[in-house]
Amino acid sequence: MLLEHLTRARVSAHPRIHIVPDRAVSGLTASAGGHRITGVRAGGEVLPASIVVDAGGRGGQSMRWLAEHGCPPPVETVHIGMTYVSRRYRYDPALLDAPLGVIVPSHPGRPYGGAVGREDADRIVLGLQAMLDAALPADPAEMLTIAGTLPDPALAAVLRHGEPVDEPVRMRFPASVRRRYERARRFPEGYLVTGDALCSVNPIYAQGMTVAALEALSLRDLLRAGPPSALAHRFFRGAARLIDTPWAVATGGDLRFPEVGGNRTLLTRLTGPYLGRYQRAAHSDPVLSAAFRRVTNLIDPPARLLDPSLLLRVARSGGGDTGLPPTRR
Structure with a gap:
């Protein structure tokens, strides 16, 4: 705002x-x-x-x-059935020990995710997300129940002990649309x-x-x-x-989720699993993380993530597309 x-x-x-x-x-x-x-x-x-x-x-x-x-x-459309609920709270360092915030991404098999981060010196913003039309009410008690299922306790702690400064706001985002x-x-x-x-x-x-x-x-x-x-x-x-x-x-x-409706090109089918492995490896590899941020921030083209040096780092990381761990910044 x-x-x-x-x-x-x-x-x-x-x-x-x-x-x-x-x-x-x-x-x-x-x-x-x-x-x-x-x-x-x-x-x-x-x-x-x-x-x-x-x-x-x-x-x-x-x-x-x-x-x-x-x-x-x-028109091109990719149906994701996304719902967001967000709410502001007073900043309390005892509830948010990360300098900037915590991100818990959703992934195939777990449609829920969320994030909490600093808005300014006095406030933080907490948001929960649900893909695939999964239920996500703007009720604090039900928000806490959902946050309790996430692999990082930070969001549930804010919902349970934080001092809210406004009411929850709910937003629907049915699909990505390109005209x-x-x-x-x-x-x-x-x-x-x-x-x-x-x-x-x-x-x-x-x-x-x-x-x-x-x-x-x-x-x-x-x-x-x-x-x-x-x-x-x-x-x-x-x-x-x-x-x-x-x-x-x-x-x-988004097309990594089998339930998401959209055109799955050969390139999408080939790169989707790789991107899942890439993001998981980037959680503990600063080189991969920096390269991914440059792509998502529109500095470098997506082809940068297929650079042989990055492919090798992803291959050495091991593990498949089993979901992304929480990120603390």
Whole structure:
């Protein structure tokens, strides 16, 4: 929340940005023939624009609006049935002995996981997760029961003894969705889609804001390069390259669960078990851990994890994809 607050404050202070509050966009306006989007309908009036960008997140209406103009894109979906419940607590070093936090990942055979970590000097955030539509109520007693099944006692200790500062919040994330606007048969000029409205992946991988920021930088560079002719085509083609890595990392990890619905390519079937072994080995191998963080943080491409030197370290670690141990940071 602090990050969102500071970002909004900085954007609001920009002299060329005007925020119109309490308006809901109900649709798009287009030129004759629908070849260009010319503005939006909001609050009973039309707001003209040379470029309209949908940054409305997973709830964005671009798919419906573009279908009205006859140009919906292909869509890829990986159903994960994820539920999150989070709650804040007063920071107590007696309950959280790790400097930053504890992560307990879910894995095939155990759909539950969770994490607890520092938010600031005074508060910590605890979150539980459940995949495959497993039950996860926002009731403290039931949360404690689930936390008690996890292999690290830290989460249960916070739930049992911590001082809450707010109420539990529950969120559903049914599926990772990638809208392939770069493959649409036709697309109107003057309209772009970005962030989670373009592609949203399992939030546990924490890549959404990074991808959105990279897409914003890409759009900036395109607009600086000259007149925005064929802007949509160029933007979506570049965004697709940015999305390829986080999509591969997130869906590849989720498709390790046999119950997860999605397209299992030959590459996915080959790399899924390896990634499980890799992550388990990385728990005690700082070289593997550092390489994995560079990939998940979008610094290096996924192919980096197949480097012969890393393959050898994973092979020497022994053990199969039997689940990941808790991580303390």
